Amino acid sequence: MREFHKLGNVVKWPVKSNKPKANPDSKLWCDFHGYYGHRAHDCVALRREIQTLIKKGNLSEFTKHSTHDRREQTPARQPPPPPHHKVISFIAGWSDVCGATYSQAKRIARDANLHVTQANVQVNNITRVYFDEQDKGTKREPQYDSLVISIPIENCLIKRVLVDNGSAENIMMLTTLKQMGLAESDMLKRTTTLVGFSGETKRTMGEIALPIYAQGVNLLQKFVIIDYDSTYNIIHGRPWIHDLKVIPSTYHQVIKFSTPWGVQEIHGDQATARECYKTCLKSSIIREESKKPVIAVSGPEKLVEVDLSTGDKRVLMGEDLSPTIESNLVDFLTSRLDDFAWEHERK
Template structure:
């Protein structure tokens, strides 16, 4: 509706004082509330209705048209606005794909404590990879870039051998996230070479992948790594994703 809507100004509060897990589409910003909780949005909708706008949304016919339009267009969520791109920021040993049983239990407990939510509708279309998708002559892992919070993060390893999602402390710092948002809960991790590392805690951050918004719990580790983030089985399974290192592609169902 363009200028008809009184769009809110972004908060001037420094980024480190904002809660990175609470995203509001109306404010296009992180802060103290989610879109569903946004009082300013409710007031603006009420005002527009009083002025005669949005009335078509109240009609049954328009609701049916809206459902048909969503079905035809797929109805994906829009990507978050990107304020910064984070490239490769450290170096050194590759941490992570294997974890101790304690880390597995920790991940399972965290998932059990989270409320059950429907990420996307059930789809019966099979996910397949064709030879035309293949990237021949390589032995690389599957490394992607992904919007996390309002940052485009590069050097993200998708690893189905990892039982946890991991984010490096340097990456958290580059995202201007205050340490107070890291929950102090230690977990023991072990690398490919047997090197053990303790995490400094966990943090939940919003991720976006081609129309799917997802709140993801990460274990935070302070170490040098070839990757900024490692997405393990918790993220892969919740996305219902299938990955192929040979094809260098990850596919998952969406609306």
């Protein structure tokens, strides 16, 4: 209270009460009001006045330590993105968590009901991530587009990256790896089998770990490499989504995730997503056409005139016919001469 008296009229002192002091021996004395009834550290009016004085810049000698603590808790600024040296314009598989074989996957699925963990976080430290209609922006409607983004990987800006929470692996096409300036020798020769929705399988060529830069967050991720002519350069599966704690929304065409400097967003490219979908459909039609059996068609055969048994009728037959077939055809036509129009009558 001595500091309050030093401030003088800066402090908004409460109006003194004219009522007689009751129970002067009571310990419930408030220095701020100057009468009995409650203690100073329980005085609500005193707390409000202290907050007001701090906002005005007073009592700074008592707030230096707390201000320093707040500065230490202030999130650092988002680091700048790495330079891009290059711009590179539903699959399931094994993972380190879900197992590489059927028996491992079966055991993990059985144990899933036995081991339940609870996140060890404080509610006050949770950054809330939410979506609203403003996140949609100027999207074309109606839309059922997939979520396709562009993201820096290993100092290359990779476009046509599909965010797919139905994929158990991060997948990179072999052509993308080569366009990034990497070679097959940079891969770890560890192959496995990817299983698609309809049961089709695809063997991987190996795997490679590369850093992914997402709005200030550098995250090292493993990619499996496949030699496949895909419309996408890369597929970001559940490993990247879960490790970065990404929340994707195809409806809003955006992904959001928490960082030390707040909630960050990466918006999808709706036009690229539709172009990829169109290319994917065209490729599937070409593959279906290539599976159809091809009927060999030879050029026109040489014909020769053949006399029928009547002597005045002639027909053209292929010269490559065997004598037996030719004889049978002559007998057939001779027996049915009246069934054919041999001459054209003009009216």
